[in-house]
Amino acid sequence: MIAAVLAALIVGAISAIVPITPVEPYLIGVVAATDVPPIPLGIAAGIGQTAGKLLLFGTVRGAVRSQRLRALIARKVPARAGPPTGRMRVALDRTRVIMQTLDRPRQAVPILFASAFLGFPPLLLVTVYAARGPMPAAMFAAVCLAGRCARFVVIALAPGAVMELPVFGH
DSSP, rough: OHHHHHHHHHHHHHHOOOOOOHHHHHHHHHHHHOOOOHHHHHHHHHHHHHHHHHHHHHHHHHHOOOOOHHHHHHHHHOOOOSOHHHHHHHHHHHHHHHHHHHHHHHHHHHHHHHHHHHHHHHHHHHHHHHTSSSSSHHHHHHHHHHHHHHHHHHHHHHHHHHSSSSTTTT
């Protein structure tokens, strides 16, 4: 059990930074194939994910506030050919609304929680946008942890709930 929980923590941390390694299939597989309790497994995955997202949050925050990086970007950004149109304009307008909302910690908390629990908007993007704003790292960590633990506990409980359905003879 301890090895599976530690593995969930590690897989969670890796999947926080490398999105092509989701932790959800690991949780479902372990719960379906072993007797490891789903709740500690889900909580461990949530802690791992939060640790990884917090590392990403801190990295982005440091980069965004770096004077050297700002100077480099200012030198290399070419002049625009004109304002965006069509789908690009709609996408940029939506992005701008999310960015403005994430700049206000009270309004950012529900978006961050929804992202951490539901996966929409994608937590990777919300992490990056939140890091460039005024949200304290402790608040980010607490909200992300709550949402991720809730999500992964629900996912880890899913195989047991499915097996209890009358279709499976229980």
